[in-house]
Amino acid sequence: MDIAIIFDNIGIYxxxxxxxxxLVSLSLLLGxxxxxxxxxxxxxxxxxxxxxxxxxIYFFRGTPLLVQMFIVYxxxxxxxxxxxxFVWPLFREAWFCALFTFTLNTGAYTTEILRGAIExxxxxxxxxxxxxxxxxxxxxxxxxxxxxxRRALPQxxxxxxxxxxxxxxxxxxxxxxxxxxxxxxxxxxYSPYEAFLTAAVFYMTLTFMIVFLVKQLEKRWFAHLQPQxxx
Amino acid sequence: xxxxxxxxxxxxxGTFLTIAVSLAALALSMLLGILGALGKLSGSLSLxxxxxxxxxxxxxxxDLVLMLLVFFGGQVFINQVAPLLGYEDYIDINxxxxxxxxxxxxxxxxxTETFRGAILAVPRGQIEAAYAYGMRRxxxxxxILMPQMIRHAIPxxxxxxxxxxxxxxxxxxxxxxxxVRKASLAAGATRLPFTxxxxxxxNYLVITSISVYLLRWLETRYSAGVIRx
Numbered sequence: 001m002d003i004a005i006i007f008d009n010i011g012i013y014x015x016x017x018x019x020x021x022x023l024v025s026l027s028l029l030l031g032x033x034x035x036x037x038x039x040x041x042x043x044x045x046x047x048x049x050x051x052x053x054x055x056x057i058y059f060f061r062g063t064p065l066l067v068q069m070f071i072v073y074x075x076x077x078x079x080x081x082x083x084x085x086f087v088w089p090l091f092r093e094a095w096f097c098a099l100f101t102f103t104l105n106t107g108a109y110t111t112e113i114l115r116g117a118i119e120x121x122x123x124x125x126x127x128x129x130x131x132x133x134x135x136x137x138x139x140x141x142x143x144x145x146x147x148x149x150r151r152a153l154p155q156x157x158x159x160x161x162x163x164x165x166x167x168x169x170x171x172x173x174x175x176x177x178x179x180x181x182x183x184x185x186x187x188x189x190y191s192p193y194e195a196f197l198t199a200a201v202f203y204m205t206l207t208f209m210i211v212f213l214v215k216q217l218e219k220r221w222f223a224h225l226q227p228q229x230x231x
Numbered sequence: 232x233x234x235x236x237x238x239x240x241x242x243x244x245g246t247f248l249t250i251a252v253s254l255a256a257l258a259l260s261m262l263l264g265i266l267g268a269l270g271k272l273s274g275s276l277s278l279x280x281x282x283x284x285x286x287x288x289x290x291x292x293x294d295l296v297l298m299l300l301v302f303f304g305g306q307v308f309i310n311q312v313a314p315l316l317g318y319e320d321y322i323d324i325n326x327x328x329x330x331x332x333x334x335x336x337x338x339x340x341x342x343t344e345t346f347r348g349a350i351l352a353v354p355r356g357q358i359e360a361a362y363a364y365g366m367r368r369x370x371x372x373x374x375i376l377m378p379q380m381i382r383h384a385i386p387x388x389x390x391x392x393x394x395x396x397x398x399x400x401x402x403x404x405x406x407x408x409x410x411v412r413k414a415s416l417a418a419g420a421t422r423l424p425f426t427x428x429x430x431x432x433x434n435y436l437v438i439t440s441i442s443v444y445l446l447r448w449l450e451t452r453y454s455a456g457v458i459r460x
Contacts (some may be wrong), residue, residue, distance in 0.1 A: 017250065058370075058434070059436070059438070062435060062436045062439045063397065063435045063436060064397040064398070064399075064401075064411070064435060065397075065434040066400040066401065066403070066404075066411065067400055067411060067428055067431055067432050068432070070411070070414075070415070070424070070428045071424075071425060071429060071432065073423045074418060074424035074425075074428065075425030075426075075428050076425065076427070077424070078422070078423055078424055078425040078426070079425070090313035134384075150460075154456045163290075164293075165293035165294065166293070167293075168293035168294075168295040168296055169295060171295070172295075172404060175405075178295065179295055179296055179299075181300070182296065183299070186299070186303055192299070192300065192304040192306070192307055193300075193302035193304050193307070195303075196296055196299050196300035196303070196304060197300065199296050200291075200292045200296055200297070200300065203291060203292050203293055203296060204288070204291035204292060207290070207291040208291065
């Protein structure tokens, strides 16, 4: 082990950390924005509304993230229609393809998490909302969604960690995230332990930070649900 | 039908390799999972600590990083250790072994949690009764604990298996000829990446759909005799 390699090249890792951070947080944010309306529609009674959402979820949850990323990054270039359209300058870029795939992927998982939470809304709350004369939209905004978010949070924190770990795949399509930094160091110095163990430490630290932050969030938002302290 | 330009058999070969890697990794992960679960529930503090460290570390590190660490790091490690044992030639680490052991090791941690939960779901009285009848530890495990914990383990086990199959796509990165890599080769030669990756995605959907069906059958089978509310 030669720790000096890492200290001399810590800059690459910090750059990688930056890439991982924005890639993961932006994908999660956009995925969540996508998932909220989809989850609501997914609980609709109409089959015509449900079917396309189901197909989307089935595809993105049933296939590996790596293959999805390859379809977008390598695959879209197969079509002249896309190559000559205005979106091509974006889909030509590795960072955009990664962001695009990650967003759709986490969107699918988040939709399922939220759907479960929405369907678990106690029936009485909805009846009460109706009895109080709320419209569907108002009921969604005031009653259903806030309590669904609360129920979804523990599972969503798992999804955040999965996305963090999944983002390491971005290094396969040339992006220099934390894993990409490790691969550069490994190929430059032929020092796999140093390179990948450092990356592992970075990811572990991030994972524990996320777990800790979500715990704090739970305590703050859901203080009324914490187990009662018996005096 | 989609024209695969003669690469169909090659993709199919890759599909079989994907399934082989998945099953081998599954076997390893189940072994590690059972050991991990028994470790977590054991009376010895050092065993509990070891199992806890194992699951915590695995859940903190991405699969890809672990796989690259095992593949590249294992290569260096073996070639440092082998000469000490009097072995002179340079050893190439086999990507199949690297892939299977990494994936098995990762999912061993998830299986540990699944099996631990399943063991805890078996009523304690059953185990006490087994001992009261004078069964030995292994008899109790085989006759009482095992048949009842399987039922509780199947849902979690099924989830782990579905995620495991998808994780095997990563072995293409370390040069194993699974279906993703076969698709990459075909895509490079025919300039039809979308077609080939979509075919592979479809193959994954087929494998997972069949798995879901089989798992449901297993669950019904092992729930025989359980009264549903």
